[in-house]
Structure formats: structure tokens, C-alpha cells
Amino acid sequence: MQQHTDALILQVVAAVPAGRVASYGQIARLAGLGRAARRVAAALRRANSQPPPPWHRVLRSDGRLGLPVGSAGWHEQIQRLRSEGVAVIDGRVDLRQYLWSGGDGDQSDRDDLDSLLWRLQE
């Protein structure tokens, strides 16, 4: 049941390229879940898939992390992002610069996104 949607969510998250980030809401839409942003969060929290999904590339719509400030996960997420070259300043990421295919950066990601959506379409 939820298994299916969870898997779907994880696939979309897995499609976010390293060095880029996406918002919960964005993932939800791409997965065809409408505004179920919180559902995405739930899926990530419970995610126990074998190669763990790049959960750290998912942020809130304002560029701040979803996890409680100062928590272990919060620190870990920042560390992971930085190791991918994403600047985290004061617990925040500049979405205008790192958001995945949201604005108008390089469109090189676009192809990946489209092909992914087609594959998920069935």
C-alpha cells in the first residue's frame, strides 16, 4: 500500500543529482502526490532501502533543513551536503543556486528528469 508510494518517492529522491537539492513539496509533485509534502518526509524517515536514498538533498521550501536544528541528523545532513559541494550557511542553503531544475540554472538536469518521469509514468 504505502509501500508503493514510498518506493515511488524514494525513486524520485534518488533522481536528485549530487550537488543539487530539492524541496519536499517538489518531490511530492514529481511523484504525482500533489501537496503531500509531509508524506515525503515520512517516507524518508522510514526509508530503509538498501542503498539508502540521498535524503540529505531534500530540504524545506525556504532552504532550511527539515530536521530539528542542532539535532544529530541536522548536523549529518549539513555535513553530507557540504561534502557534495553544497554551501550550507547558518543552517541554510541558497535555493536560487542549488535547487534542482527548479529555477533556470543549467538545464542539463532536465533530460534526466524527463526520462525519469516517463519511466514512472506507467
Added chain:
DNA sequence: AGCCCGGCTTTAT
């Protein structure tokens, strides 16, 4: 059915 609770989002102060 009804209520509460989330790694959220948007809108209004």
C-alpha cells in the same frame, strides 16, 4: 467517522 500528529507549504501579520 473523528482527532491528533508529522524531517511541509503558503499566506498573512
Added chain:
DNA sequence: AATAAAGCCGGGC
């Protein structure tokens, strides 16, 4: 720019 209040969508009880 920061905070508060209302939405939204599923899940668990």
C-alpha cells in the same frame, strides 16, 4: 526578515 496561523495529505488509534 521573522513568526504565527491556516491548509494540505496520509497514517495510526
